[in-house]
Amino acid sequence: MSNTTYTADEMMTIAAARMIRNGATLFVGIGLPSAAANLARQTHAPETVLIYESGTIGSKPSVLPLSIGDGELAETADAVIPIPEIFAYWLQGGRIDLGFLGAAQIDKYANINSTVIGKYEKPKVRLPGAGGAPEIAANCKEVLITLRQNNRAFVEKLDFMTSGGHFEGGESRAKRNMPGKGPVAVITDLGIMTPDPVTKELTLTSVHPGITTEQVVAATGWKLKVADHVETTAAPTEKELEVLRDLNARTAKAHAGQA
Amino acid sequence: MAVIVSLKEAIHEFLKDGDTVAMEGFTHLIPSAAGHEIIRQRKKNLSVVRLTPDLIYDQLIGAGCVSRLRFSWGGNPGVGSLHRLRDAVENNWPNPLALEEHAHAGMAAAYAAGAANLPFAMLRGYQGTDLTKHNPQIKSIQCPFTGETLAAVPAIRPDVTVIHAQKADRAGNVLIWGVLGVQKEAVMAAKRAIVTVEEIVDNLNAPMNSLVLPSWVLSAVCEVKGGASPSYAAGYYQRNNAFYKAWDAIARERDTFTAWIDQHIHGTQDFEGFRKSLEGAKAHV
DSSP: OOOOOOOHHHHHHHHHHHTSOTTOEEEEOSSHHHHHHHHHHHTTOTTOEEEETTTEESOOOSSOOSSTTOHHHHHTOSEEOOHHHIIIIIITTTOOSEEEEOOSEEOTTOOEEOSEEEOSSSEEEEOOOOTTHHHHHHHSSEEEEEOOOSTTTBOSSOSSOOBOSSTTSTTTTTTSSOOSOOEEEEEOSSEEEEEOTTTOOEEEEEEOTTOOHHHHHHTSSSOOEEEEEEEEOOOOOHHHHHHHHHHHHHHHHHHHOOO | OOEEOOHHHHHHHHOOTTOEEEEOOSSBSOOHHHHHHHHHTTOOSEEEEOSSOHHHHHHHHHTTOEEEEEESOOSBTTTBOOHHHHHHHHHOOSSOOEEEEOOHHHHHHHHHHHHTTOSEEEESOOTTOTHHHHOTTOEEEEOTTTOOEEEEEEOOOOSEEEEEEEEEETTOOEEEOSOOTTHHHHHHHSSEEEEEEEEEESOOOOOTTSEEEOGGGOSEEEEOTTTTTTSBBTTTBOOOHHHHHHHHHHHHSHHHHHHHHIIIIITSSSHHHHHHHHHHHHHTO
16 A cells, blocks of 8 residues: 555546556547556556557557547557548457447446537537447447546436447346447546446445545435445555656646647 | 649639538548638538538638538547537527537448448447437448348538648649548548648659559649648648647637637638738737
8 A cells, every 4th residue: 555645536547547457459538548548558558459549559659649649649559540440340340348438427327428418409518429439339348437426427317328338227238239248347536336247237346545435425416326345446556656647747748739 | 633723723613602521631631721711712501521520610610611510529639619619509600500410430431431432321330329319310221131220321422522631743643641530431432522732742652552542533632731730740740739729719709719710811811821820920929
């Protein structure tokens, strides 16, 4: 256990990175997923193959991309291919182990919204939209989701379902034409939730150090299911923090860019 | 054979009011200079198509050139919203904007279908997404062999596709490398294609199997140095991330946006003039 202080966001990114097994082929969304994926690659999972929807396969960026087609992703890739191919041959072709998505809203079956808050026709907040997410959620063998946890994000009912997780729970995903298993974990700044093996309802299985079960329940807009035994996530190691902070510092410097 | 002309002539000759226009480039090689020239020539009622509308379409929409948008991810990457796009959708300013919203996989397949002269694309996609409730153009089809239900979307068949590339030779053959997006498919799906390039050279020296678009599938090739800025051109210049961030403040309000368009686009003759105008504005800050 380290005595170093760290932020809730750092804990989230580090906990998410630990979920990535070395050697996995990983379809990465921009933002928090990309930070976690690159941290994993620079710590315990150096053989991880990072794939971005711009068509870069095996990217090894030294700074985090601001956009999903940054030059750094292409220059450090094993292969750069056209977009119709990344979606048709690689994602739909069943080549990707793990999809890693962010979201603005999530429900108890890990369905996610990245399209609008409020009504579609007259939104309170218009988000960028689907991008690659619906097919990443459908076709990757497994899916990880990472976002900050609060009542506005963890909702009883999504304003818009952009990408399907476990739908109405139970067998409802299996009955649809969804090749992948769907979400296997949701990693937040407070803890980790995994779907119940039978009902598929998200269940709190781990809280981050210093966070109580009650806090996580209170930050969830539905009555969150809690595992019989809730573990405490291991605190970030010195090494994890050092690599993450170096990555963020290099990124900030690189993106300051031209005026 | 493509004609090698100025961008002003190419847009005037090959892009008409009311056209369906695809301006592609996924983060990389976004044809910004061509977008500006469309605004400068005050084209109207365009039906525009693009996976990621980005700054280029925020500008076209705010300038009143667009009446319809088919897209799959509408944000300022790493920064936030496209304010002009939002204002058009929510408040009809400067005119109403109809949206046809998709996901990337469907857009990519629709370009490939268009390039292949097919009426629609099919894919194993859009499963469970509410996009199907708001976009009647996303339908399904049953495989005649297995019975599997697949998503179907109409092929994209632009009147004009506009892209930016690194090099052309003097016959108008075009070489592109790096993140290729859907540019090849968008060109092949279109009736006419305009390509701006960083430079026109005597010999492309293209490695075998690299992406070369032969002159005879293109309408016009125009040399516009820096024409993809503020996006990047691999081998030439980096993405101007600071401008993407600065755009948020410029586009947030109608008056700051309009002043920017008037000063830097309507107030200049071409992309070189635009860049000088921007530099000049910076010097006075």
